[in-house]
Amino acid sequence: MPNRRTAALAEAIAASRPDKDPAAMRAARIALVDFLACALAGSTDPSLAIVRGVFGNAPGRALVIGSAQPADPFLAALLNGHAGHVLDYDDVHASVRGHPTTVIVPALLAALDSDALPTADAFLAAYLVGLETMAHLGRAIGPAHYERGFHATATLGPLGAAAAIAHMRGFSARTTAIALGLGATQAAGLRLQFGSDAKPLHAGLAARNGLVAARLAEAGLSGADDCLDGENGFLQAYGFGEAAPERVLEGWAAPWQIVRPGLTLKAFPCCTAAHPVAVAGLAFHREGIRDLARATITFPPGGDAALVVRTPRTGIEARFSPEYILAAALVDGAVRIDHFDERPVRPDLAALAVRVERRHDQAARRLSSDPSTRFVVVELTDGQGRTHERRIDGLPGLAVADDKFRDATAGSEALRPVPDLVRTMHDAMDLARLLACLAQPRQP
Amino acid sequence: MPNRRTAALAEAIAASRPDKDPAAMRAARIALVDFLACALAGSTDPSLAIVRGVFGNAPGRALVIGSAQPADPFLAALLNGHAGHVLDYDDVHASVRGHPTTVIVPALLAALDSDALPTADAFLAAYLVGLETMAHLGRAIGPAHYERGFHATATLGPLGAAAAIAHMRGFSARTTAIALGLGATQAAGLRLQFGSDAKPLHAGLAARNGLVAARLAEAGLSGADDCLDGENGFLQAYGFGEAAPERVLEGWAAPWQIVRPGLTLKAFPCCTAAHPVAVAGLAFHREGIRDLARATITFPPGGDAALVVRTPRTGIEARFSPEYILAAALVDGAVRIDHFDERPVRPDLAALAVRVERRHDQAARRLSSDPSTRFVVVELTDGQGRTHERRIDGLPGLAVADDKFRDATAGSEALRPVPDLVRTMHDAMDLARLLACLAQPRQP
Numbered sequence: 001m002p003n004r005r006t007a008a009l010a011e012a013i014a015a016s017r018p019d020k021d022p023a024a025m026r027a028a029r030i031a032l033v034d035f036l037a038c039a040l041a042g043s044t045d046p047s048l049a050i051v052r053g054v055f056g057n058a059p060g061r062a063l064v065i066g067s068a069q070p071a072d073p074f075l076a077a078l079l080n081g082h083a084g085h086v087l088d089y090d091d092v093h094a095s096v097r098g099h100p101t102t103v104i105v106p107a108l109l110a111a112l113d114s115d116a117l118p119t120a121d122a123f124l125a126a127y128l129v130g131l132e133t134m135a136h137l138g139r140a141i142g143p144a145h146y147e148r149g150f151h152a153t154a155t156l157g158p159l160g161a162a163a164a165i166a167h168m169r170g171f172s173a174r175t176t177a178i179a180l181g182l183g184a185t186q187a188a189g190l191r192l193q194f195g196s197d198a199k200p201l202h203a204g205l206a207a208r209n210g211l212v213a214a215r216l217a218e219a220g221l222s223g224a225d226d227c228l229d230g231e232n233g234f235l236q237a238y239g240f241g242e243a244a245p246e247r248v249l250e251g252w253a254a255p256w257q258i259v260r261p262g263l264t265l266k267a268f269p270c271c272t273a274a275h276p277v278a279v280a281g282l283a284f285h286r287e288g289i290r291d292l293a294r295a296t297i298t299f300p301p302g303g304d305a306a307l308v309v310r311t312p313r314t315g316i317e318a319r320f321s322p323e324y325i326l327a328a329a330l331v332d333g334a335v336r337i338d339h340f341d342e343r344p345v346r347p348d349l350a351a352l353a354v355r356v357e358r359r360h361d362q363a364a365r366r367l368s369s370d371p372s373t374r375f376v377v378v379e380l381t382d383g384q385g386r387t388h389e390r391r392i393d394g395l396p397g398l399a400v401a402d403d404k405f406r407d408a409t410a411g412s413e414a415l416r417p418v419p420d421l422v423r424t425m426h427d428a429m430d431l432a433r434l435l436a437c438l439a440q441p442r443q444p
Numbered sequence: 445m446p447n448r449r450t451a452a453l454a455e456a457i458a459a460s461r462p463d464k465d466p467a468a469m470r471a472a473r474i475a476l477v478d479f480l481a482c483a484l485a486g487s488t489d490p491s492l493a494i495v496r497g498v499f500g501n502a503p504g505r506a507l508v509i510g511s512a513q514p515a516d517p518f519l520a521a522l523l524n525g526h527a528g529h530v531l532d533y534d535d536v537h538a539s540v541r542g543h544p545t546t547v548i549v550p551a552l553l554a555a556l557d558s559d560a561l562p563t564a565d566a567f568l569a570a571y572l573v574g575l576e577t578m579a580h581l582g583r584a585i586g587p588a589h590y591e592r593g594f595h596a597t598a599t600l601g602p603l604g605a606a607a608a609i610a611h612m613r614g615f616s617a618r619t620t621a622i623a624l625g626l627g628a629t630q631a632a633g634l635r636l637q638f639g640s641d642a643k644p645l646h647a648g649l650a651a652r653n654g655l656v657a658a659r660l661a662e663a664g665l666s667g668a669d670d671c672l673d674g675e676n677g678f679l680q681a682y683g684f685g686e687a688a689p690e691r692v693l694e695g696w697a698a699p700w701q702i703v704r705p706g707l708t709l710k711a712f713p714c715c716t717a718a719h720p721v722a723v724a725g726l727a728f729h730r731e732g733i734r735d736l737a738r739a740t741i742t743f744p745p746g747g748d749a750a751l752v753v754r755t756p757r758t759g760i761e762a763r764f765s766p767e768y769i770l771a772a773a774l775v776d777g778a779v780r781i782d783h784f785d786e787r788p789v790r791p792d793l794a795a796l797a798v799r800v801e802r803r804h805d806q807a808a809r810r811l812s813s814d815p816s817t818r819f820v821v822v823e824l825t826d827g828q829g830r831t832h833e834r835r836i837d838g839l840p841g842l843a844v845a846d847d848k849f850r851d852a853t854a855g856s857e858a859l860r861p862v863p864d865l866v867r868t869m870h871d872a873m874d875l876a877r878l879l880a881c882l883a884q885p886r887q888p
Contacts, residue, residue: 047666051665058502149677189630196666
């Protein structure tokens with residue numbers, strides 16, 4: 001009998017009813033507010049103006065977040081995905097080892113038919129199905145995929161986005177399987193782009209590619225219906241021998257992946273892998289330790305794979321430098337958006353960052369999609385020659401995102417209702433109200 | 445010192461002058477006529493109507509081959525790439541292990557500025573630089589890339605297309621390097637789509653992705669300038685340990701790859717790997733052998749990786765079935781476009797095809813990008829119990845494509861001047877004339 005893993009996943013996507021799970025739906029609302037905070041704050045980034053300039057005005061009816069000017073759905077998905085990720089402030093999921101919401105939500109927004117909106121609950125349910133799919137694929141593809149150079153946000157994203165659209169638009173299991181295959185065959189994105197504008201572009205491309213996959217499948221383009229099966233399948237081609245295909249369906253929705261292991265909302269606008277370093281640095285600052293003679297950061301094997309920069313030249317590169325982030329936390333007692341913009345890094349922080357070293361604890365478990373494998377130990381010798389140590393385990397979980405939304409959209413009165421709208425929306429009219437509120441220009 | 449392979453390739457792309465090489469330029473003209481034959485014949489395929497329906501009318505000024513209606517350049521690149529590959533009748537290059545022209549030419553056409561056309565010679569030269577880049581990357585990435593499931597047309601295509609545009613538009617070496625990186629980070633396409641509409645779509649996506657890469661680099665988006673260097677580079681991520689990065693520049697333009705090993709123009713509208721099978725079958729037919737009791741086709745190891753179908757249901761699947769192709773050649777004495785359309789396969793051919801087996805000659809050299817590793821042996825027992833054997837080595841080379849153009853565009857009087865226009869064009873006005881001639885609807 002041929003391997004039927006793709007068909008089984010497609011059946012699960014079509015049949016799932018996350019709207020029956022109040023905990024999952026509550027979490028989806030928090031995730032959406034957090035994503036919108038990031039996308040609205042990111043929507044004025046100069047890189048987005050470059051992208052929009054290249055693609056022209058591409059007229060259409062799809063929402064471009066933070067803009068009064070709608071666009072062609074494919075361009076809108078690209079711009080919104082890019083905007084959501086450009087500050088590297090958006091959520092992360094350990095099973096994905098990447099950023100799911102900034103791919104899935106832009107794809108869903110672009111797939112809305114403005115003449116026949118789904119209910120807000122159906123929209124959120126579709127998001128949860130997309131996240132569940134992307135997280136399960138992340139567990140199944142194994143740790144080598146990321147370590148060998150792939151950006152999982154970009155590679156798994158088209159499948160997660162296609163799954164979400166398939167659910168929202170009620171595709172049959174067979175059409176869903178073809179949409180997954182068309183997503184898999186557009187899976188691309190290399191980590192070597194971390195620290196450049198191309199990293200957030202990856203999220204936008206993944207959102208657009210997921211939309212392309214779903215739309216072509218819906219329109220009847222023929223494609224493989226078995227992308228997760230067989231020796232030339234997606235997991236084999238991208239898994240480097242470490243894929244575990246049986247995990248694709250294992251534990252589906254029991255509980256939903258947004259509930260456990262849960263989505264991580266970022267407290268700092270920099271790479272998640274450096275978050276524990278920031279937490280340790282801020283704790284030192286509070287204790288009055290505000291400089292360093294030397295420091296060592298210890299990761300599990302593979303734990304700093306995303307942290308590709310040691311001596312950043314600009315704030316954008318610095319998002320991926322734990323050395324810089326430790327320095328910023330110690331000196332400023334904060335890790336803020338303005339630490340990570342396109343300007344050259346501050347000389348005082350650069351001077352401290354070069355005194356920081358990294359090591360791996362080879363006795364520890366290799367970092368994987370299991371969040372319990374994550375830890376960081378910061379050992380620091382201060383200016384007086386005293387040594388300090390702090391260990392941070394795991395990843396923070398979901399928190400209410402209202403404060404972050406307010407900070408990220410400061411001064412934009414018109415956007416103030418968004419968190420309440422998201423928290424209370426249920427029917428199609430509620431969703432229409434939210435879309436109207438988001439279609440307002442965000443002032444830089 | 446950091447690895448400077450990307451920079452060296454970018455410098456070679458910027459500095460190359462293939463227009464100084466008459467043999468290469470002559471070959472480029474033949475390749476262009478052959479591509480246009482395929483794209484014009486393919487432009488009426490039903491799958492293209494599906495794609496155009498999904499992307500809407502996307503207005504713009506870029507040529508859609510065989511249509512009087514121009515489109516947005518990104519959509520035009522996608523449609524023209526798809527059209528050129530949809531019959532699987534377009535050229536193949538052994539170093540690429542795939543189809544270069546149907547990616548590079550559509551990207552170049554879409555990158556033309558209709559207010560400031562380059563000369564026709566500059567257009568052809570840019571094509572040659574793109575082909576040289578794609579072929580060198582194909583040699584460098586090694587055979588495992590294809591065998592493990594990647595469609596090299598789609599994965600190497602964005603880099604080749606970006607290189608061609610960079611040359612045509614006179615990018616600096618640094619901008620060219622960034623364009624290559626933006627191409628590499630969009631490299632996608634799985635062989636599991638062979639036999640479906642998604643295979644020609646891959647060529648279109650690769651053309652569009654190369655255009656996206658070049659345009660974003662030109663507009664100043666930041667990106668990695670070292671995609672071929674380092675342990676997380678493109679060749680490592682996609683090479684499965686068999687990449688030979690030193691081959692990226694080895695033998696650059698000495699001679700041009702279009703001259704040696706040369707482009708293969710297809711004589712039959714089916715997968716190249718089955719061409720020797722068709723040649724053997726047609727020879728048997730000419731000798732009066734027109735049925736079979738049983739047959740065995742012997743390939744070198746890896747030689748039938750592209751031939752993913754054993755018992756095709758439709759003509760489209762049959763493009764990848766040497767069993768079917770042998771049967772068609774024996775019975776009909778021809779291997780024609782109408783053997784490979786979307787209808788179910790003929791029962792008489794299907795009945796013969798199931799009597800054909802495949803084997804690998806494990807003593808032979810593994811099929812690689814070296815064309816001398818290619819061979820096929822067909823052993824056949826006919827209805828009278830007599831056995832026959834034929835061996836075909838290598839791949840056919842470049843031939844004049846005028847006959848194929850005439851056949852592929854039969855009945856379209858307005859297109860008749862195209863081969864002559866291509867053969868004699870040199871300046872910008874000549875290129876304008878060709879574009880005008882191609883912007884005519886092709887009747888199905």
